[in-house]
Amino acid sequence: MTASQDWPLYEVFIRSRQGLSHVHAGSLHAADAKMALENARDVYTRRSEGTSIWVVESSAITASAPQDKGELFDPADSKVYRHPTFYEVPDDVECL
Amino acid sequence: MALADLAGKDRQNSFDEHVAADGKVEPKDWMPAAYRKTLVRQISQHAHSEVIGMQPEGNWISRAPSLRRKAILLAKVQDEAGHGLYLYSAAETLGVTRHEMEADLMSGKAKYSSIFNYPTLTWADVGCIGWLVDGAAIINQIPLCRCSYGPYARAMVRICKEESFHQRQGFELMMALAKGTASQKAMAQDALNRWWWPAVMMFGPPDGDSVHSSQNMAWKIKRFSNDELRQKFIDMTVKQCEALGLDIPDPDLKFNAATGHCDIGPIDWDEFWAVVKGHGPCNRQRLEQRNRAHDEGAWVREAATAFAAKERDRQQQRAA
Numbered sequence: 001m002t003a004s005q006d007w008p009l010y011e012v013f014i015r016s017r018q019g020l021s022h023v024h025a026g027s028l029h030a031a032d033a034k035m036a037l038e039n040a041r042d043v044y045t046r047r048s049e050g051t052s053i054w055v056v057e058s059s060a061i062t063a064s065a066p067q068d069k070g071e072l073f074d075p076a077d078s079k080v081y082r083h084p085t086f087y088e089v090p091d092d093v094e095c096l
Numbered sequence: 097m098a099l100a101d102l103a104g105k106d107r108q109n110s111f112d113e114h115v116a117a118d119g120k121v122e123p124k125d126w127m128p129a130a131y132r133k134t135l136v137r138q139i140s141q142h143a144h145s146e147v148i149g150m151q152p153e154g155n156w157i158s159r160a161p162s163l164r165r166k167a168i169l170l171a172k173v174q175d176e177a178g179h180g181l182y183l184y185s186a187a188e189t190l191g192v193t194r195h196e197m198e199a200d201l202m203s204g205k206a207k208y209s210s211i212f213n214y215p216t217l218t219w220a221d222v223g224c225i226g227w228l229v230d231g232a233a234i235i236n237q238i239p240l241c242r243c244s245y246g247p248y249a250r251a252m253v254r255i256c257k258e259e260s261f262h263q264r265q266g267f268e269l270m271m272a273l274a275k276g277t278a279s280q281k282a283m284a285q286d287a288l289n290r291w292w293w294p295a296v297m298m299f300g301p302p303d304g305d306s307v308h309s310s311q312n313m314a315w316k317i318k319r320f321s322n323d324e325l326r327q328k329f330i331d332m333t334v335k336q337c338e339a340l341g342l343d344i345p346d347p348d349l350k351f352n353a354a355t356g357h358c359d360i361g362p363i364d365w366d367e368f369w370a371v372v373k374g375h376g377p378c379n380r381q382r383l384e385q386r387n388r389a390h391d392e393g394a395w396v397r398e399a400a401t402a403f404a405a406k407e408r409d410r411q412q413q414r415a416a
Contacts, residue, residue, distance in 0.1 A: 004397035005195045009188070026251070027185045029194060031404035043178050046171075047258075066125045 004029070008057050010036035012044055015052035022054050033057075115316050120246045123189035131315055134308060135245055136192050138317065143183035144201045144208035148382050150176045152216040153225055161219060168265050169222065175258050182251040189247045202387050210368065211298050213376030220273055220287035226266020228288075228295040228333065234259050235329050236299065244316035267336065274340040281341075288337070289345040295333075296360070297368045299326040327357055334358045 007029040013022035025044045030036035036055040044050065064072060080086050089096050107126055114121075121127055150173050157173065160166035184194055200206035211229055216222060237259065240252040273284035300306060300322040312318035320328075334351075337344050348361030370376065 004401065005193075007401070026182055026254075027188075028181060031400040032407060034407070035400060035404065042174075043181055046174070046178070063124070066122070 004031070007031050008059065010040075010055045011058050011061065012036070012040040013054040013056070014040075014044055014050040016049055017051055022052065025049075027058060030055075112314075115244045116314075118242075118316065119244070120249070121244050122246045130311070132190050134312065134315075135248065135317065136187055136190050138308075138312075139183055139187040139190075139248055140192065140197045140200070141207050141209075143180045143187060143197065144206055145212065146176045146180035146183060147201070148208045148212045148386065151382055151385055152212055152214070152378075153222055155216050156219060156222050159219070160222075165269070172226070172262055172265065175262065179255045179258070182254055183248075186245075186247040186251045198390070202383070202390060204374070204383055207372070209298065210371040210376060211294050213371050213378045213382060214290070214294050215378050217290075218283050218287060220270070220283045221291070223266050223269035223273065223284065224287045224291040224295075226262050226264075227270050227336070228266070228291050229298070230259055230262040230266060231333065231336075232295050232298045232329050234263060235325050235332070239319035239325075242316075242319060248317075267340075270340055270342075274342055284340070285342050288342050292345050293364065293367075294371075296326060296330065296363060297365075299323070299329065301365065301368070302363075330358050330360055 009027055009029055010033070011027050012025045014025045015022045025040075028036060028039050028043060030039055033055055037053055040053050040055055041050075045053070076082070108128060111121075111126065111128060111131075121131075153169060153176075154173050157166060157169050160169050184197060187197060188194060197206070201208070216225070234256065237252055237256050241249055241256055243249040243252065270284055270288075273280045275281075303309065303321045303323045306322050309318060309321060313321075334344065334349070346361045348359070350359055351357075352359045371379070374380075
């Protein structure tokens with residue numbers, strides 16, 4: 001038995017360039033957050049893909065459940081008046 | 097039919113419809129047990145292939161003919177390790193652990209691509225792996241970018257982007273040899289002679305004998321048949337061989353005007369199955385080396401674990 005079996009899983013998020021948000025890139029196992037960061041640098045930014053990295057233990061993420069998808073997201077479907085295209089305005093009025 | 101069975105059938109039907117309509121499946125979604133099982137098998141085998149695939153090329157890192165070629169080969173082998181990691185991570189989202197997959201590889205229970213059971217005897221073999229083996233892999237992998245299982249598809253997008261450098265560096269290497277001295281060209285031809293048929297076999301058994309094909313097509317894990325992909329590879333490579341001025345080792349190879357494709361001679365499937373069953377030139381060596389590398393790395397893993405624990409303790413003491 002090697003100790004690495006117990007290494008937690010980390011999720012890796014990369015900011016590809018300044019001005020953009022961090023985006024999920026993948027995951028890896030590491031002994032601690034520092035090692036996760038170092039390995040994420042080697043695995044996910046070998047071709048200048050990043051300017052900043054976040055790592056977070058996967059177990060720290062609270063996720064919505066697939067079976068709750070309808071309850072959570074369907075109500076928005078019937079509220080078309082939240083979109084600008086819902087409104088009819090004259091074509092010749094500018095800046096609308 | 098019991099109520100629970102009916103609910104199960106509904107779930108199965110809506111899954112089938114979702115996938116048939118090119119819908120994606122994500123880790124926490126309900127999926128048939130057989131879908132999960134086949135993906136774990138395929139993704140872990142794919143990951144094992146990337147990891148074992150480092151050995152034949154790694155064999156030449158210390159003997160690369162120039163610093164430029166050495167840097168390229170190092171980068172390529174490092175990519176393969178990364179590809180293995182992306183794929184193991186994708187498989188882990190299906191509930192299998194990294195440790196289980198590693199154990200299955202090292203015990204010989206799990207399979208990996210048979211192509212890596214062939215030896216790299218000369219420097220030209222490094223070129224053939226990049227050009228032919230990675231070229232064949234790209235043809236296999238591009239359709240996988242649209243696979244129904246989200247994490248696998250996303251891993252494949254990353255891999256395909258990186259794989260394109262692998263193929264091109266291999267072709268460039270072969271080109272340098274093919275346009276070089278007579279003995280360099282002979283070395284390139286010899287490597288092509290040895291790698292051609294194993295590369296053609298990389299697409300797996302002919303469609304009639306392929307065990308997992310039809311279900312995997314229906315589940316949108318596989319998009320083209322083995323023979324369709326193989327034909328694509330053959331047509332592409334024949335043209336590339338012309339550019340290199342090298343000959344494909346098949347007297348029956350000819351262009352078929354009726355189909356618009358190149359026909360090839362019979363494939364030695366006995367050789368294919370022998371290698372799959374463990375009787376290729378390097379099967380034992382590959383597994384031994386993987387096990388040795390794992391054992392010899394144990395102290396590194398233990399040290400990293402101990403260091404992480406120590407750092408945690410220090411932080412707690414500082415906080416107290």
